[in-house]
Amino acid sequence: MSTRIAFLKGHGTENDFVIIPDPENAIDLPPTAVAALCDRRAGIGGDGLLHVVRSAAHPEAKEMAAEAEWFMDYRNGDGSIAEMCGNGVRVFAHYLQRAGHVAEGDIAIATRGGVKNVHLVKEGDVTVGMGKALLPGGDVTVSVGERSWPALNVNMGNPHAVSFVDDLAHAGDLFTPPPFSPASAYPDGVNVEFVVDRGPRHVALRVHERGAGETRSCGTGACAVAVAAARRDGADPAVTGVPATYTVDVPGGRLVITEHADGEIEMTGPAVIVAEGEIDAEWLDAARH
Numbered sequence: 001m002s003t004r005i006a007f008l009k010g011h012g013t014e015n016d017f018v019i020i021p022d023p024e025n026a027i028d029l030p031p032t033a034v035a036a037l038c039d040r041r042a043g044i045g046g047d048g049l050l051h052v053v054r055s056a057a058h059p060e061a062k063e064m065a066a067e068a069e070w071f072m073d074y075r076n077g078d079g080s081i082a083e084m085c086g087n088g089v090r091v092f093a094h095y096l097q098r099a100g101h102v103a104e105g106d107i108a109i110a111t112r113g114g115v116k117n118v119h120l121v122k123e124g125d126v127t128v129g130m131g132k133a134l135l136p137g138g139d140v141t142v143s144v145g146e147r148s149w150p151a152l153n154v155n156m157g158n159p160h161a162v163s164f165v166d167d168l169a170h171a172g173d174l175f176t177p178p179p180f181s182p183a184s185a186y187p188d189g190v191n192v193e194f195v196v197d198r199g200p201r202h203v204a205l206r207v208h209e210r211g212a213g214e215t216r217s218c219g220t221g222a223c224a225v226a227v228a229a230a231r232r233d234g235a236d237p238a239v240t241g242v243p244a245t246y247t248v249d250v251p252g253g254r255l256v257i258t259e260h261a262d263g264e265i266e267m268t269g270p271a272v273i274v275a276e277g278e279i280d281a282e283w284l285d286a287a288r289h
Ligand SMILES: N[C@@H](CCC[C@H](N)C(=O)O)C(=O)O
Pocket: 015, 048, 076, 081, 082, 083, 084, 085, 086, 087, 088, 158, 159, 191, 209, 210, 211, 212, 217, 218, 219, 220, 221
C-alpha cells in the first residue's frame, strides 16, 4: 500500500490554491510536482500552491523564525516561485487557525516578501497588513492586440503593471501574457492588471498572473490597483495625510484595500477551505521526474 500525503484545497475570492501541510519541510516539491498538483485535469487544480512549513525548517525563512513561526512557501501554478500572494496569505492563515496551530487574533506569517501580519477572527473576512508599495517609476506600456495603454509599475513584494482601460473586455482572452515594454521594466516577468471604474473609490479588475494565466483574483494585484487609483485620483495618502480606501471588484468577489498615510496597506477579504484529502505518494513521486 502506498503512503499518502495530506492536502487541502482553498480559495480567496476564487484565487484557488492547493495547500500542502509540511511543518518540518520533509516533502520534496520540485516545480514539476507543483505544476502537476495544480493541473486542473490531471492533478488537484489551483492557481498556486501554499506549502505550509515552520520557518525554522526552511532555509529561506530561518531568519524570520523568531518573528513568525510559519512560512508561506508560495509557488505559482506553473511551479515557479513568487515573493508574495495576498489571497494566499489569508487562506494560509485561515488554514493555520483551522488546524489549531494558531488562535484568533493577530499572527505573523513569513513570506519571501517579508513578514506579514494577519488579523484572524472566529468567522468572517481576514485582514492582512500587506506592507508598503514601491513605485519604481519609468514609462511602461502594456498592449493587447492593436490596443496599448500606459501602466504604473507597482511592486507589492512582487511585480505589477496596472493599466486603466475603458472596458475590461479590451484585455481580450488573456490566454497569453500581455506584452509590455520596455522589457527591462520586469526582468522576472510581471502580473498585469486591467482596471475600470465602477464608482467613487470603487474599481474592478481583470488580471493575468505571472506563472498562472488569467485568474479570478489577485490580492497583491488589488493592492497595486488601489495604489495606482489613489495616485490617479489625487488621493495619495502620503500627500493628503488621509487614508485612502478602495473597493476592488475581481471576477471572483470583492476585496477592500486601505492605504494609510505612512504607506502601510491593509487588505480585507474572504478565505475559504473547501476540501481536504490525501495525495497518492507514488503519483507524486512520478510527478517529480
Ligand atoms: N494570486 C496572488 C499572486 C501570486 C503570485 C503572482 N502570480 C506572482 O508571480 O507574482 C495574490 O493574490 O497576490
